[in-house]
Amino acid sequence: MGARAGLAGVGVRQPSRGVKLEDGDRFGVRLATVASVAAERRLEELAALTARITDCRACPRLVAWREQVAHDRRAAYRDEVYWGRPVPSFGDPDARVLVVGLAPAAHGGNRTGRIFTGDRSGDWLFASLYRTGFANQPNSVRAGDGLVLRDAYVAAAVRCAPPANKPAPDERDRCLPYLLREIELLSRVRVVVVLGGFAYDVCARAFGLRPRPPFGHLVEVPIPAQGPILADGRDRWLLCSYHPSQQNTFTGKLTAEMLDAVFARARRLAGELPEGPSA
Numbered sequence: 001m002g003a004r005a006g007l008a009g010v011g012v013r014q015p016s017r018g019v020k021l022e023d024g025d026r027f028g029v030r031l032a033t034v035a036s037v038a039a040e041r042r043l044e045e046l047a048a049l050t051a052r053i054t055d056c057r058a059c060p061r062l063v064a065w066r067e068q069v070a071h072d073r074r075a076a077y078r079d080e081v082y083w084g085r086p087v088p089s090f091g092d093p094d095a096r097v098l099v100v101g102l103a104p105a106a107h108g109g110n111r112t113g114r115i116f117t118g119d120r121s122g123d124w125l126f127a128s129l130y131r132t133g134f135a136n137q138p139n140s141v142r143a144g145d146g147l148v149l150r151d152a153y154v155a156a157a158v159r160c161a162p163p164a165n166k167p168a169p170d171e172r173d174r175c176l177p178y179l180l181r182e183i184e185l186l187s188r189v190r191v192v193v194v195l196g197g198f199a200y201d202v203c204a205r206a207f208g209l210r211p212r213p214p215f216g217h218l219v220e221v222p223i224p225a226q227g228p229i230l231a232d233g234r235d236r237w238l239l240c241s242y243h244p245s246q247q248n249t250f251t252g253k254l255t256a257e258m259l260d261a262v263f264a265r266a267r268r269l270a271g272e273l274p275e276g277p278s279a
């Protein structure tokens with residue numbers, strides 16, 4: 001959306017000829033304009049952040065791995081050009097629900113360039129987001145496949161595919177500022193759904209949770225209103241879910257009903273809160 005389009009859009013009312021503008025209207029126009037400009041700046045900053053992420057080469061081990069995988073490719077994807085770079089987040093910038101996973105899969109996000117896209121975990125995640133009303137379609141095959149998220153934004157704690165799905169502590173810490181900045185920019189987020197213990201640990205540290213309850217499916221933890229980020233006094237929650245990894249879904253540790261229950265709960269937590277301005 002260009003700058004002019006934004007100013008001409010949301011909520012900016014122009015007085016019609018010959019109609020006296022009341023003080024309240026003037027005030028309303030000014031507030032709407034400020035909100036529109038702020039929202040537009042937020043979108044630009046999210047786009048700039050995404051550009052920075054996709055160019056990042058800060059972790060030598062992960063850079064080498066993601067590029068090696070992209071070069072070698074899996075036999076089933078032999079004819080595809082892998083993304084082979086850090087995988088940016090995806091979703092609705094006005095989302096009230098942020099979903100945080102571990103890291104892109106070597107032949108999933110690292111191949112398609114979209115988080116949780118093109119692998120079994122993503123099949124489970126987006127099917128559940130569809131069933132619970134956060135996605136317009138149940139499938140997530142490739143970037144540009146028509147998938148649109150509403151009120152949800154999907155990110156990962158670490159943006160590059162790690163060997164054996166295990167980022168090292170220094171890699172986790174190096175990538176954290178991207179998630180922190182994203183959370184700051186996603187100012188409408190009220191519920192952070194963490195998929196698995198790794199994402200829970202990263203988010204719990206980011207939000208300064210103390211004491212930190214043990215991770216468990218459907219465990220929900222209030223985020224401190226005056227924590228290190230988003231210190232605006234609003235109520236927010238961390239909501240835990242088992243990761244939709246094949247290990248968990250094959251063994252029945254996580255069922256489709258259990259995952260749906262997480263997003264249904266996230267919707268309720270987000271919806272129970274009063275609406276704030278979109279800025």
Ligand code: SF4
Binds near residue numbers: 053057058086160174
């Ligand atoms: S894991 Fe994060 S910090 Fe490390 S190279 Fe990838 S994007 Fe950069």
